[in-house]
Amino acid sequence: GAGVSQSPSNKVTEKGKDVELRCDPISGHTALYWYRQSLGQGLEFLIYFQGNSAPDKSGLPSDRFSAERTGGSVSTLTIQRTQQEDSAVYLCASSLVQVGMNTEAFFGQGTRLTVV
Amino acid sequence: AQKITQTQPGMFVQEKEAVTLDCTYDTSDPSYGLFWYKQPSSGEMIFLIYQGSYDQQNATEGRYSLNFQKARKSANLVISASQLGDSAMYFCAMRGRDSNYQLIWGAGTKLIIKP
Numbered sequence: 195g196a197g198v199s200q201s202p203s204n205k206v207t208e209k210g211k212d213v214e215l216r217c218d219p220i221s222g223h224t225a226l227y228w229y230r231q232s233l234g235q236g237l238e239f240l241i242y243f244q245g246n247s248a249p250d251k252s253g254l255p256s257d258r259f260s261a262e263r264t265g266g267s268v269s270t271l272t273i274q275r276t277q278q279e280d281s282a283v284y285l286c287a288s289s290l291v292q293v294g295m296n297t298e299a300f301f302g303q304g305t306r307l308t309v310v
Numbered sequence: 311a312q313k314i315t316q317t318q319p320g321m322f323v324q325e326k327e328a329v330t331l332d333c334t335y336d337t338s339d340p341s342y343g344l345f346w347y348k349q350p351s352s353g354e355m356i357f358l359i360y361q362g363s364y365d366q367q368n369a370t371e372g373r374y375s376l377n378f379q380k381a382r383k384s385a386n387l388v389i390s391a392s393q394l395g396d397s398a399m400y401f402c403a404m405r406g407r408d409s410n411y412q413l414i415w416g417a418g419t420k421l422i423i424k425p
Contacts, residue, residue: 225411236417237401244410283353291411296362298345299403299413301355 200286200302207276207309215271215305219288226269227299228261229285237285243269244291276309283307312337312409314402316416323392324424330377331387331400331419339406344385345413346376350398358400361385397423 199218207213219226228240239253243263254260258276263269273280283306287299313336323329335344346358361369361376369376377386389396402416 227413234420237415239415242410242412244412247410250410250412285355287355287413289413296343296360298357298360300357304353 198286198288198300198302200284200305202305203303204306205308207307209278209309210275212272212274213276213307215273215284215286215307217269217271217286217288217302219267219269219286220300221267223288223290223300224266225289225291225299226263227287227289228269228271229287231283231285231304233282240271240284273307276307278309281307281309312339312342312404312406312414314404314414314416316402316419318419319417320420320422322422322424325394326391328388328390329392329396329421331389331402331421333385333387333402333416335383335385335402335404335414337383337404337406337408339408342404342406344376344378345403345405346374346385346387347401347403348396348398349401349418350395355401359387392423394423394425397421 201216224245226243229237241261242250258274261271283304285304287301289299290297315334342363344361348356359371359374361378368378373390375388399418401418404414
């Protein structure tokens, strides 16, 4: 596709339910990032995939959060037993990684998660 | 560890004035890149400008320029002739080889342009 695609764009779920958020990066981009953003706040790093390296999971807030990236392309962020504090916009970004580093990250439109 | 600091949580600027958004960084990486993004109220993240650590000249993109002072580890964004549409959150970010090209983000500055 032309850009980073995230689905769903909006998700309302009941407390305690599991949710899956999907990110389709730009084809060929080896780096994929997940962030969480609460209203009016900055980007909270969640997880980073880069090529064949082990993912950097240091930002995942609890063991209820997990993510995978299949075949170096599509990524799924899973939140188990959702809590109200999980309500936020979840942003995915992808980028090429090359020695010159002048390759910006492209962001999806985000998934707005509301836990009720 | 790498770190980005944006010390201005919010700024008000009169339309048509120039505005400088501060960004300082901390890294031991000899090679790194610096990025600025804009996030309007619609929520999309828009890439504005890039500066490489070895670039000799300050980056410019239209009304945006980056005041890069390597010795001071600062990469301030300058917006000339501000417009109402410039009202948004602005984020500074850094990527370095030693961090496996992970993007490190500042907390952001909320810029409001007054008519």
